[in-house]
Amino acid sequence: xxxxxxxxxxxxxxxxxxxxxxxxxxxxxxxxxxxxxxxxxxxxxxxxxxxxxxxxxxxxxxxxxxxxxxxxxxxxxxxxxxxxxxxxxxxxxxxxxxxxxxxxxxxxxxxxxxxxxxxxxxxxxxxxxxxxxxxxxxxxxxxxxxxxxxxxxxxxxxx
Numbered sequence: 001x002x003x004x005x006x007x008x009x010x011x012x013x014x015x016x017x018x019x020x021x022x023x024x025x026x027x028x029x030x031x032x033x034x035x036x037x038x039x040x041x042x043x044x045x046x047x048x049x050x051x052x053x054x055x056x057x058x059x060x061x062x063x064x065x066x067x068x069x070x071x072x073x074x075x076x077x078x079x080x081x082x083x084x085x086x087x088x089x090x091x092x093x094x095x096x097x098x099x100x101x102x103x104x105x106x107x108x109x110x111x112x113x114x115x116x117x118x119x120x121x122x123x124x125x126x127x128x129x130x131x132x133x134x135x136x137x138x139x140x141x142x143x144x145x146x147x148x149x150x151x152x153x154x155x156x157x158x159x
Contacts, residue, residue, distance in 0.1 A: 039132065041085045041154045048156075049085030053126055056081065064121040066135070068143045073135045075125035078115045086156060091116075096157040099134045101150040108134055108141050108148045124151065 034040060038050040056076040063074035078099075082091060093113035100107035115122045121137040127149060134141070134148040141147065 037131070039151055039154060041082075041156065043086065043090075043156045043158060051081065051085075053124075053130065053132055056124070062118065062121065062123055064137055066142070066144075067137075073121070073123070073125045075123040075132075075135070077118065078110075078122045078124065078134070079118065081124070082112075082115070082156075090156075090158055092158070094159055096159070098155040098157065099148050099151055100153045100155070101148050102152055103150050104148070106148050108136075108146070110136075110138065110141070114138060 034050050035052055038052045040050040041048050059076045059080050061074055062077050063072050065072050078097070082097070091112045093111060093116075095112040096109055097112060097115060098107055098109050110122060114120050119137070121135070122141075123135060124132040125135050127133050129150075131149070132151045134151055136142060136147075
């Protein structure tokens, strides 16, 4: 009878540990405290910050005319957003920033050196639906087909 009780107790402890680990895993995937429509910023698998378009309204805007359709793209430079969430000392020229949209299965990879140069126009523009799109004058990210629309994640790879 005591062996049976011991096995039941071990089973309960394993189930509780599994539940705790499962909840922790789900929180790391998409933290519950993020506002709907927010863009989380990760370094590795660690969430370091997040923002929604309204958070950007205090920043200076930049703009450029896209070469493809001659339309003005206006928004907030990535170079102004990142230092609000990550130490500027950690952003080295070779630091890689991956901006992605899971709903569109699309991403763009740029270096901090590229993002930090205002001439490249790496910025978030507000779409007509109220979501953010990453646009730029950089080759390979300078046409509508290459822009990342409905941005929902930023990953920083510090080397």
